[in-house]
Amino acid sequence: MKQKPQEELIYINKTMKIPYKWRTGEVWGEFFRELKENGIIYANQCPTCGRQFCLPKSVCTRDHTVCTDRSKWIPVGPKGTVVTYFMAEQSFLLPTSGEMLKIPFAVGIILMDGATVILQHQLEETDEKKIKPFMRVEAVIRPKAERKGNIFDIVHFKTITE
């Protein structure tokens, strides 16, 4: 079979940077406001079933009660227990930074002290062998000047011994 001469093929390489605004809503707005201004992690409580949600919810997932009563907000943590975890094994593009995720990357399913419903966040520990069930962790919160009012104001959860 006669081979065609190697033709030059053109590839277009560009980066799109699309700005967005996300209105976080009443409940998450309040959570982020407290985290940014006071460095406190809050949970809110359902008046019907009594469960404490951290991250706070505006509607209880069990009985659908509206949970916007501010007097039912309680500070939780900064310590918690890792109930379970998962490891990211494959890197992918993070749309917020345009960079690839640094692996190994561990996400802990954490029950904050005082909360009944879990939150998930990055663990400082990246060695899977060192992550034990029910290990104790503590939230590492960014210094006030660097806080932006989003979940990354909690940098990650570091392992503590208690």
Added chain:
Amino acid sequence: MEAVKKEPVIFEGFVIMPYKYSVGSMASKFFIKIRDSKVISGAKCPKCGFVNVPPRSVCPKCFSKVEELIELSGKGTLQTFTIVHYESSVQALKPPYAIGVIKLDGADTGMTHFIGDVDAKSIKSGMKLEPVFRDKREAEIMDIQYFRPVK
């Protein structure tokens, strides 16, 4: 019952999307000709003779396979245009700018591109235009910087 404060907390961020796409065989030849020779070409259908710019490998009129590129003068007629004032981060130029459909001499389709070197109020459909090429060309559509009125 004191409800949570109603003032919204608005998080502002960016979604950053690097992308790479291969333009294909016909478009590669089109861009290479612009980059190397400052010549705009069209695809001529061997069956019905329809010339489309930018060139495609399937004729949009009769769906025959097209492999032939013909060189065009680059000059053309402005079919329609608009002046854009709205600003967004995904634009190639900062507004205000004029963008229009130009039917090149010898082509049967129009191509979209910017119109420059002219006062916005003087732009009229039917104007004769010619391309202005960038000095540093990289085989992409902006190697044609804009079209300007023929003097």
